[in-house]
Amino acid sequence: MAELNQAAGQKRTDVEIEKTIDTLVVGAGQAGVAMSEHLSKHGVPHLVLERKRIAEAWRTGRWDSLVANGPAWHDRFPGLEFDLDPEAFVTKEQVVAYFEAYAGKINAPIRTGVEVKKVVRNTDTSGFTVETSAGVIQAERVVVATGPFQRPVVPSIAPQEEKLIQIHSAEYRNPEQLPEGTVLVVGAGSSGVQIADELERAGKKVYLSVGPHDRPPRTYRNRDYCWWLGVFGEWDAEAPKAGKEHVTISVSGTRGGHTVDFRNLAHQGITLVGMTKRFNEGVAIFQPDLADNVARGDENYLSLLDAADSYVTRNGLDLPEEPEARKFLPDPKCLTHPLLELDLAEAGVTAIIWATGYSVDFSWLKVDTFDENGKPKHQRGVSSESGIYFLGLPWLSRRGSSFIWGVWHDAKHIADQIGIQSKYLAYRDPSQLKTETEREKNYGDAFPDSEVWKTGKPGETT
């Protein structure tokens, strides 16, 4: 039998795994670990299969200097604190260590180095046949915890220039990885702004292509924005606000955490440009939307300050006023007179970093639960295909769903649903029960608090 929670770094292909399991969890990132905790609490026999290592995305899918976007007191599971200053922004290595420790603490039955290659529904019996790199498993249920950000997306406008180095933010590691010369960073969500900032500080000339974004203040009146969104109930919002469906969020925990401020980035030396529209014979063409995008980001920033001020007043909180948070730096020239075209060779651009987000990949999941756009059909992670569950997807149930603190709560809901289903399926009618003990166990297990069901004669007690 393969070792549980196999040590990091050991990629095993000779793993022996169970042949049947009640619930199979695919993926051992934060979602898979949270799922295991809640399934164990429900006594549901389960197995977590991870193709690489626990928290692999945090190990190899991020750049070297990445720290969490939220402070340590916030970006964690309820059951374990980081052994660090709670206000600190933990490094990606500390996130990995945290989830490894967590998996150990809850004794999660994780097998690493096993890839799930195909899941199909059985036709002559219940459950699913699961093909893995270590053999075939029969599972009654499958929880898909393979991550919100699986496949890096590079838009089709990317130029076919052989001389240019083009990488996605998922492949970016550090400034030394890039050739000499100027860099165009496309996308100004948390990844794009942090990478552009790092490159500029390393001495590179940088152009940053800025689309629509929200940019909450890092802190206001002595509270991190994670706290403000929490007290406003915004992490629990069930859907993005109208018009905000495609708006990214620009935040940063680097250098102890700071507000993302596009004027400041420009004064620092980065040239801001609007959305990248297309490339034409070595010339990048930008939308004339930079000022609008920055202005809407400012509106979002100021609306959080306004909401925070009224929250403080309404609740009589003793939090210091911070009028200077409303003062903006003067508009830089690149904002007042934005570039609409950039000749890449003339500007010395040798690399483009596409910080343009991710999509999902469910090609291995051969079940009938996807809409015409390939999106999973589900309600709070319980899919329309009975026995298939999704976890960790953006907005699965709420805004927090794809983040560390949110996925734990979604996992709890899914485990509750699996628990309820298991109890119904364990029910046997009286003709199927041979002994009194079986009978008591049957009704008692299904509805432990109900005297009605323990007697097996509901009518008598009503």
Ligand SMILES: Cc1cc2nc3c(=O)[nH]c(=O)nc-3n(C[C@H](O)[C@H](O)[C@H](O)COP(=O)(O)OP(=O)(O)OC[C@H]3O[C@@H](n4cnc5c(N)ncnc54)[C@H](O)[C@@H]3O)c2cc1C
């Ligand atoms: C740059 C960046 C920074 C982020 N920073 C933060 C932050 O500071 N705070 C925060 O709360 N969130 C952050 N997030 C968002 C989110 O927390 C992470 O993306 C997190 O990794 C998601 O966890 P997950 O378990 O859902 O998915 P993943 O971490 O992607 O885990 C999925 C796992 O499934 C495995 N897998 C996939 N397919 C298969 C298969 N077929 N068989 C077996 N295994 C499989 C993968 O190897 C992987 O280990 C960040 C995201 C990015 C991209």
